[in-house]
Amino acid sequence: GHSRIDVDRRARTGDPEVVFGSGKTPEQVVEILRTLHAAHPDTAVLATRLSPEALDHVAAELADADVDRVARTAVLGALPAPRGLVRVVAAGTSDGPVAAEAAVTIRVHGAGVERVDDVGVAGIHRLMAVADRLADADCLVVVAGMEGALPSVVAGLVGVPLVGVPTSVGYGTGAGGLAAVLSMLNSCAPGVVVVNVDNGYGAGVHAARVARA
Amino acid sequence: GHSRIDVDRRARTGDPEVVFGSGKTPEQVVEILRTLHAAHPDTAVLATRLSPEALDHVAAELADADVDRVARTAVLGALPAPRGLVRVVAAGTSDGPVAAEAAVTIRVHGAGVERVDDVGVAGIHRLMAVADRLADADCLVVVAGMEGALPSVVAGLVGVPLVGVPTSVGYGTGAGGLAAVLSMLNSCAPGVVVVNVDNGYGAGVHAARVARA
Amino acid sequence: GHSRIDVDRRARTGDPEVVFGSGKTPEQVVEILRTLHAAHPDTAVLATRLSPEALDHVAAELADADVDRVARTAVLGALPAPRGLVRVVAAGTSDGPVAAEAAVTIRVHGAGVERVDDVGVAGIHRLMAVADRLADADCLVVVAGMEGALPSVVAGLVGVPLVGVPTSVGYGTGAGGLAAVLSMLNSCAPGVVVVNVDNGYGAGVHAARVARA
Amino acid sequence: GHSRIDVDRRARTGDPEVVFGSGKTPEQVVEILRTLHAAHPDTAVLATRLSPEALDHVAAELADADVDRVARTAVLGALPAPRGLVRVVAAGTSDGPVAAEAAVTIRVHGAGVERVDDVGVAGIHRLMAVADRLADADCLVVVAGMEGALPSVVAGLVGVPLVGVPTSVGYGTGAGGLAAVLSMLNSCAPGVVVVNVDNGYGAGVHAARVARA
Amino acid sequence: GHSRIDVDRRARTGDPEVVFGSGKTPEQVVEILRTLHAAHPDTAVLATRLSPEALDHVAAELADADVDRVARTAVLGALPAPRGLVRVVAAGTSDGPVAAEAAVTIRVHGAGVERVDDVGVAGIHRLMAVADRLADADCLVVVAGMEGALPSVVAGLVGVPLVGVPTSVGYGTGAGGLAAVLSMLNSCAPGVVVVNVDNGYGAGVHAARVARA
Amino acid sequence: GHSRIDVDRRARTGDPEVVFGSGKTPEQVVEILRTLHAAHPDTAVLATRLSPEALDHVAAELADADVDRVARTAVLGALPAPRGLVRVVAAGTSDGPVAAEAAVTIRVHGAGVERVDDVGVAGIHRLMAVADRLADADCLVVVAGMEGALPSVVAGLVGVPLVGVPTSVGYGTGAGGLAAVLSMLNSCAPGVVVVNVDNGYGAGVHAARVARA
Amino acid sequence: GHSRIDVDRRARTGDPEVVFGSGKTPEQVVEILRTLHAAHPDTAVLATRLSPEALDHVAAELADADVDRVARTAVLGALPAPRGLVRVVAAGTSDGPVAAEAAVTIRVHGAGVERVDDVGVAGIHRLMAVADRLADADCLVVVAGMEGALPSVVAGLVGVPLVGVPTSVGYGTGAGGLAAVLSMLNSCAPGVVVVNVDNGYGAGVHAARVARA
Amino acid sequence: GHSRIDVDRRARTGDPEVVFGSGKTPEQVVEILRTLHAAHPDTAVLATRLSPEALDHVAAELADADVDRVARTAVLGALPAPRGLVRVVAAGTSDGPVAAEAAVTIRVHGAGVERVDDVGVAGIHRLMAVADRLADADCLVVVAGMEGALPSVVAGLVGVPLVGVPTSVGYGTGAGGLAAVLSMLNSCAPGVVVVNVDNGYGAGVHAARVARA
Numbered sequence A, B, C, D, E, F, G, H: 001g002h003s004r005i006d007v008d009r010r011a012r013t014g015d016p017e018v019v020f021g022s023g024k025t026p027e028q029v030v031e032i033l034r035t036l037h038a039a040h041p042d043t044a045v046l047a048t049r050l051s052p053e054a055l056d057h058v059a060a061e062l063a064d065a066d067v068d069r070v071a072r073t074a075v076l077g078a079l080p081a082p083r084g085l086v087r088v089v090a091a092g093t094s095d096g097p098v099a100a101e102a103a104v105t106i107r108v109h110g111a112g113v114e115r116v117d118d119v120g121v122a123g124i125h126r127l128m129a130v131a132d133r134l135a136d137a138d139c140l141v142v143v144a145g146m147e148g149a150l151p152s153v154v155a156g157l158v159g160v161p162l163v164g165v166p167t168s169v170g171y172g173t174g175a176g177g178l179a180a181v182l183s184m185l186n187s188c189a190p191g192v193v194v195v196n197v198d199n200g201y202g203a204g205v206h207a208a209r210v211a212r213a
């Protein structure tokens, strides 16, 4: 690959290798995945933010890679055994890709993961119906766009460490996820922490570290 | 009073006279209330956003005025008979003054009003416990600061017309009510309408018109 | 459809089923409309924010659907009898699609609707000429872009409950509707309530609830 | 005075001397006024944005000065004969100080001036009643806070050159005059030009130049 | 045309008919120009913000129209005799289209116009060299992007009424013209008035009214 | 106390009782602390954001309370035994109060805590010298104002779960903590999660939950 | 002093010791100055952003300190011999304190300094008159508020390295220095570099390093 | 070329001719380069921000031009002998094009240049490993996107004059480079100066002037 890899940092932090696909050509993505996999044959390598073309190229060139078209990710190499459990909770269907990116990231970073979908705050009964499943996780990743209210409600239900992920789902004054990220930063429920808009990857890294500890 | 009153508009709209106390001296407030009351002896006159000094001066000078120190309002003249019912729902104690301004406004504008307090989204069970009382109102005014999520949750529970009032309760990225007003404008629950930050008065006018129809 | 429908919420609120077309394929839109119509054969199902391709696909596949290319909506199933009347008032031609979305939403949600177009504030005589028609409605939806001043003027003419809808019509410092939404939130006319930029649907839901009560 | 005066520029532009009082001590204001008046005994010198203390000090020290406590201005020296007429139109009582600053500035800069007050857009009949007086001016200065809609309506009534002055009257999302300045910049009426928030002085300079030409 | 024309307003203001081409099809533009020209055969009709396709279509269909591909305008009908003179001053080549829109608008609205180009503030000697030509105009329109400093410098040189037009020329923190519009609103030179970003049309309307008076 | 306590939520989440002192009188703070302590004699009760007057009043009235004038907190009741260890890392002296609020919160919420101060990024050797102490914690809370860069550097050194706390230390374009909160949300180091500006309390709740698990 | 001094960094960079007075008590400022001076008897120690009380206390307690009430600085210890020359150019009187902070900083950091005041862009002849003095400096620091245009004009006159310092002088849309900092970042003159609003200190450090090289 | 070149300014400042390619056609770029080169045969002419098409056209038409596809630049004519040394330090691979634009600009403006890549703050050991190379430059240009923290860390290591260049690398709340530019303006390390987002050219001009002095 053309990028000087910070091998030391990854050794220090215990994280797997990750390729940020945004702005890379399909050929670059495949080449970096191959190189990193050769250097780390025992651990999974993750690529995120892949374009449709990059997803196709990875699928064609790397038969062993696990390609997820919703999450826009590819994983090469054996997944670590899951330690602990993170539940990824999503408000609506449109939040699915970000939730999927978080879920893949969590597994690659060594924790177990389960999804809880379609529990947006406008239908609070759906959320109450799954409250028990929220309380038994080691960490929660809660994904929501629009007004981004879901983390506040979930954090009021259970005392599990919780990461809010605002998504760019929205329009008008909410375009780009600004309303959602401000909502989550100002949650009236204690202990909600937040990542950048659409950053399922960052939430997943944090959640996996918490859950596998 | 020094301000030329738009008597025609008030005749057209059917609204009572209202004095916006912000930036007026205690003497001006008392004088305008007196003048308007003399001109409209049969209907209540409302003053809002009164400073502590103005509240004192009204209480001292206008024995018949009904002064509310939390709402920062004064009412002079007989209240109209209540038609219909508006419930004013507030998330937290700090949202109280805005909820109180809305409640007084609603009564002066001819509708009945009841308060539902301390049902913020971080303790969703409290809200569920009063869901029945929310459904039987003609209109709801829902007041919340911080992330302003309460209107979304309430609007998902009942199909009653609902006005969200963001408050300036918050700090950091939420200072001034920006997070709350963006949240409410971007509610994922259909039919939430919004007024300016801390504008209990405006929400009350709209709700009273809806309820008394 | 792939999305878990919140059937309970719709039962609670009395609203019809609605499909938010943004981000859905033409095939998904048709499939969801079909499924919801089968489940609710007696009430109309509404789809909004449809792409040209989705509008074509609905027209081709669902012969009974009522497709509106300006409003970008499709309706499947019999409309409810209209109760009450909402007038949708629009400032300029460019605001037409948002006004149309509001109008369709209102009818599907059970109220009657009439349009008043091209009454922008730069030609105030046009508005004065229709003032009578504004006063006899049960609710007004007032749509305007650019500086979004129309709701203030209308709210000064009549005491009818009024929802302002800012549109994204504008450029430079007004791009995206920011000037219009701020204008409406800061209206000097009492009782103006506001929805998100271009949210004709949200305004329509609120107005229909008010009018049909 | 401690400030090096740009005598050349004033000669070039034909404007009178002006002292911007903001951030100057009462003593500095008096001293500069005295010095400028001595240097230009035949023309009026204007001071704006004076604090209450500076207004007192000028009144006490400069018996010939014309002090306006609402406009927060002082004028020393004989006013020029008025050429042409500017009307200063204001929406509400709270906009009075800015309208007054514009009016004083206009007279000092050589044009005649008349005020039209309390014609805010929420009571449009008041504005229509004075439409004739608007059409016969050489230039209009239109002052409004909150949503700042008044310039659009006035510019739709008459073809006179018109300067909008947004004021900082407002709260919440309108605090500081942001809603008003954006409104005026995005006016749907052609030919509206705008100055900074509360800048009655700047509007007055431009209007006087237009009117006296 | 599909849009209800506000004939009364145009009679009141003395302005010619103008078509805002943004968002209209080439066919609509041609049709509206034709209709307006038939109704007003003695005065020029102006169309602005025309797409390349609309410009082509107008050129092909309306042989008498005067099409300006830089200004993106078309004019149909005889221009009025020029009264007074406006100089349109532009900072850089990229500001040319906005300056051209202003110039065409000025001529159609009845004033004479001349251009002064390439006098940006980074080469102040170029501006000084033309100072005389600036002082003899009845009004100046000063167009600049990036930091938008040109109006301040020009307004310090001459006392002619001056309208600043910020352009969207810029990138990074200046993208969309925000830096330029803020600069002009905050000019330290007295009497600078401002229009929306890229609004050569609005500046032209105001300047023509001033110059032809 | 006048506020309806959400006892259920606290039971569900396992968190102690907390009083948010902002906007409460000294008398209210003392009364609520007393009531909560009586209801929960076995666990510590925490009050945050206390004014100097409230700190004095608590110290005078509640002899057993532990008052921290830097953190602006008071604790009443026995602290829980510490489980796990959180290190609170602060960039500069001015960030001290926020770091102190986080530290007190962590102890009250059941984890152990140690401080690492004065390791801002402009003196990176100081940080490198304590790298070992960073790696052995169960969770890190990293507090920084100005450009808020410290969390990125720390997160590149160790793989421990890390919460960034932006502070309002800064001026000009950084006033209010905007630069710091944006920095942390956009960290190029994976896994950084963020709370609101100055929200040491929120970071502490999250970190304690992570550490004590 | 209570703050752990980063002695190493200062050794590495060759800069003198500096105390940031904002938020420190007069006693703390005096104590830190004394301690640093004792540790570095041969070089000057600088304190900035001192309150009036701190300036008084330093003057009373440290007879050898050089206190500048406009710059709000104190210097203790012998100034280094000046190498090279920086000219600090300021637009208006109100920009004086920031220009003074820059000038003091430059001298303490080892370069010579001269001031050029009152050369704002609205009176461009004043600036042209001193153009020669601008060209012979080793570095320029250009200070301006309002629209912050001065650096663009100066950078077009000379090819000397130039640092722009936006000040918070302004109001309305320019309050806090936003217009000025955006202007400078978007300068159309090549090579303008910028520091934070009012950061005369930062500009001075950079300029001294450039000049003394 | 169609643009009037400010030959005088370039003579005054000693800078080479530069063509800003943004918004120019390939043909215009080639023509201007040719004309300028003919006028200045002894010095290099630089073109920046070239589109792929313009790069191709320059390569095809001007055989002697030095085209850099990463920097998006072309240089025609002999480079000046390098005086002094600027090091361009970049955080990540995505920042490469901006770093390359800076490097080319520096050489064309007469200084020597060397690159230091891939030393982002999340892997601080990489930066420490090259600290010596940073200290021996005459000026540093430090390029970083995302949270833009790199200039703070570098400025804490060495006392060399340093220009920070924020890049638009980022997404969500960091889109467009806002987080990075705010970070750099608020650096806690003294003496960091900043240019506009992605403005490698501006940073290069300043750095070359500093280094070659």
Ligand SMILES: Nc1ncnc2c1ncn2[C@@H]1O[C@H](COP(=O)(O)O)[C@@H](O)[C@H]1O
Pocket (backbone or CB within 6 Å): A003, A018, A019, A020, A021, A048, A049, A199, A201, A202, F188, F189, F190, H093
């Ligand atoms: N979806 C993502 N969002 C933010 N950062 C990411 C994402 N995916 C990967 N990264 C980061 O990007 C780094 C790799 O960048 P690169 O060397 O350009 O491939 C990884 O170490 C991650 O920290």
Ligand SMILES: Nc1ncnc2c1ncn2[C@@H]1O[C@H](COP(=O)(O)O)[C@@H](O)[C@H]1O
Pocket (backbone or CB within 6 Å): B003, B018, B019, B020, B021, B048, B049, B199, B201, B202, C188, C189, C190, D093
């Ligand atoms: N709390 C409030 N917020 C916003 N507008 C208000 C408020 N109270 C009164 N008003 C408006 O202010 C008008 C009276 O303003 P004034 O004539 O200045 O007293 C009333 O007609 C209301 O429309």
Ligand SMILES: Nc1ncnc2c1ncn2[C@@H]1O[C@H](COP(=O)(O)O)[C@@H](O)[C@H]1O
Pocket (backbone or CB within 6 Å): C093, D188, D189, D190, E003, E017, E018, E019, E020, E021, E048, E049, E199, E200, E201, E202
């Ligand atoms: N370039 C422009 N910018 C802003 N408004 C314009 C422009 N050109 C025309 N207009 C306005 O648009 C109106 C016509 O719009 P329409 O009725 O949509 O054709 C004219 O009367 C002008 O007020």
Ligand SMILES: Nc1ncnc2c1ncn2[C@@H]1O[C@H](COP(=O)(O)O)[C@@H](O)[C@H]1O
Pocket (backbone or CB within 6 Å): F093, G003, G018, G019, G020, G021, G048, G049, G199, G201, G202, H188, H189, H190
């Ligand atoms: N006026 C100023 N603006 C910004 N930073 C400053 C200023 N004065 C001093 N500093 C910085 O503050 C540091 C000292 O901070 P402290 O240890 O809190 O006194 C110095 O090393 C400078 O980098």
Ligand SMILES: [Mg+2]
Pocket (backbone or CB within 6 Å): A091, A092, A120, A121, A144, A145, A146, A147, A148, A149, A150, B188
């Ligand atoms: Mg949501």
Ligand SMILES: [Mg+2]
Pocket (backbone or CB within 6 Å): A188, B091, B092, B120, B121, B144, B145, B146, B147, B148, B149, B150
């Ligand atoms: Mg709340």
Ligand SMILES: [Mg+2]
Pocket (backbone or CB within 6 Å): C091, C092, C120, C121, C144, C145, C146, C147, C148, C149, C150, D188
């Ligand atoms: Mg409009």
Ligand SMILES: [Mg+2]
Pocket (backbone or CB within 6 Å): C188, D091, D120, D121, D144, D145, D146, D147, D148, D149, D150
């Ligand atoms: Mg107004």
Ligand SMILES: [Mg+2]
Pocket (backbone or CB within 6 Å): E091, E092, E120, E121, E144, E145, E146, E147, E148, E149, E150, G188
């Ligand atoms: Mg310019």
Ligand SMILES: [Mg+2]
Pocket (backbone or CB within 6 Å): F091, F092, F120, F121, F144, F145, F146, F147, F148, F149, F150, H188
């Ligand atoms: Mg810091």
Ligand SMILES: [Mg+2]
Pocket (backbone or CB within 6 Å): E188, G091, G092, G120, G121, G144, G145, G146, G147, G148, G149, G150
């Ligand atoms: Mg200035």
Ligand SMILES: [Mg+2]
Pocket (backbone or CB within 6 Å): F188, H091, H092, H120, H121, H144, H145, H146, H147, H148, H149, H150
């Ligand atoms: Mg970076």
